[in-house]
Amino acid sequence: MYELTLLCPEERVDVLGEAFDALDALSVSVEDADAQTEAEQALFGEPGMPAPREAWQRSRVTALFASQGAAEEAARLLAAQDFFAGCQVLGVAEVPEQDWVRLTQSQFDPVQITPEFWIVPTWHELPAQARQSIRLDPGMAFGTGTHPTTRMCLRWIAGQGSAHGLGAVLDYGCGSGILAIGAAKFGADAVDAVDIDPAAVQATEDNARANGVQLAAGLPERAQGEYRTVLANILATPLKVLAPLLCAHVAPGGHLVLAGILERQADELKEAYAPWLQLSVADSEDGWILMVARR
Numbered sequence: 166m167y168e169l170t171l172l173c174p175e176e177r178v179d180v181l182g183e184a185f186d187a188l189d190a191l192s193v194s195v196e197d198a199d200a201q202t203e204a205e206q207a208l209f210g211e212p213g214m215p216a217p218r219e220a221w222q223r224s225r226v227t228a229l230f231a232s233q234g235a236a237e238e239a240a241r242l243l244a245a246q247d248f249f250a251g252c253q254v255l256g257v258a259e260v261p262e263q264d265w266v267r268l269t270q271s272q273f274d275p276v277q278i279t280p281e282f283w284i285v286p287t288w289h290e291l292p293a294q295a296r297q298s299i300r301l302d303p304g305m306a307f308g309t310g311t312h313p314t315t316r317m318c319l320r321w322i323a324g325q326g327s328a329h330g331l332g333a334v335l336d337y338g339c340g341s342g343i344l345a346i347g348a349a350k351f352g353a354d355a356v357d358a359v360d361i362d363p364a365a366v367q368a369t370e371d372n373a374r375a376n377g378v379q380l381a382a383g384l385p386e387r388a389q390g391e392y393r394t395v396l397a398n399i400l401a402t403p404l405k406v407l408a409p410l411l412c413a414h415v416a417p418g419g420h421l422v423l424a425g426i427l428e429r430q431a432d433e434l435k436e437a438y439a440p441w442l443q444l445s446v447a448d449s450e451d452g453w454i455l456m457v458a459r460r
């Protein structure tokens with residue numbers, strides 16, 4: 166396979182994508198041409214909100230073609246179009262044959278949550294110091310333990326589970342089921358795991374089975390009644406909308422544990438939850454915070 170790489174301004178990214186589609190490109194990817202430099206621009210978006218920007222000020226667009234001829238022909242045809250003004254062909258290069266499975270696997274190493282608690286892909290040996298572990302492979306649903314928000318929730322689960330117990334647990338927005346499985350492993354009495362995405366519900370059931378734990382997974386309406394621990398690692402905007410619902414699921418004396426929140430969003434979350442519970446920051450990592458409240 167061969168890839169054609171272009172440099173173009175933000176406003177040309179859309180039209181180039183459509184052109185590559187018409188030219189039968191096998192795939193198209195867009196990256197910040199200034200990534201890893203002082204000029205790198207972070208683009209953060211949230212579900213349900215308009216995208217902050219369509220692309221980067223200087224975007225690198227790479228299209229994959231089955232043959233060198235097709236990639237070079239695409240470059241020639243594009244360069245002749247009016248909309249190509251301001252764009253530049255960086256080159257056509259062969260994509261070396263690789264063992265993609267091995268390459269993908271090599272990007273997922275065991276993740277340490279605490280010195281004794283690890284998330285370990287199935288193709289890895291358990292680390293010698295692991296006293297507790299979750300076996301999990303990357304899949305369609307979010308939650309492999311590589312994201313700080315997941316890690317902070319798991320650390321809280323391990324600490325609370327070991328010291329005081331978790332009681333009945335609700336994992337709201339379960340993704341891969343990683344938090345629900347972690348809660349089950351740290352002694353939860355019963356675990357309900359819900360998600361709006363049916364693929365996440367399926368992944369949670371599969372991952373729970375692979376880890377030998379019992380839980381009940383389903384769509385959000387499966388969450389019923391009160392739980393001593395309610396976990397929700399989603400994002401600030403949906404967490405604000407869900408405030409009354411999540412708080413209503415927390416049993417007296419129980420904990421609400423929220424993640425997916427950036428440091429600068431702490432006050433808006435506190436305000437949104439104030440009518441029901443008093444949230445405070447319990448942990449932070451890489452600009453993300455964990456917020457916890459006790460009812």
Ligand SMILES: C[S@@+](CC[C@H](N)C(=O)[O-])C[C@H]1O[C@@H](n2cnc3c(N)ncnc32)[C@H](O)[C@@H]1O
Pocket residue numbers: 306307308309310314315318337338339340341342343344359360361362365385398399403407425
């Ligand atoms: C960031 S992932 C977290 C996955 C996992 N719990 C973890 O900690 O790694 C958020 C999950 O919440 C789900 N989600 C988003 N909005 C939701 C909502 N309103 N109700 C239930 N689940 C939701 C998404 O489908 C996604 O699987």
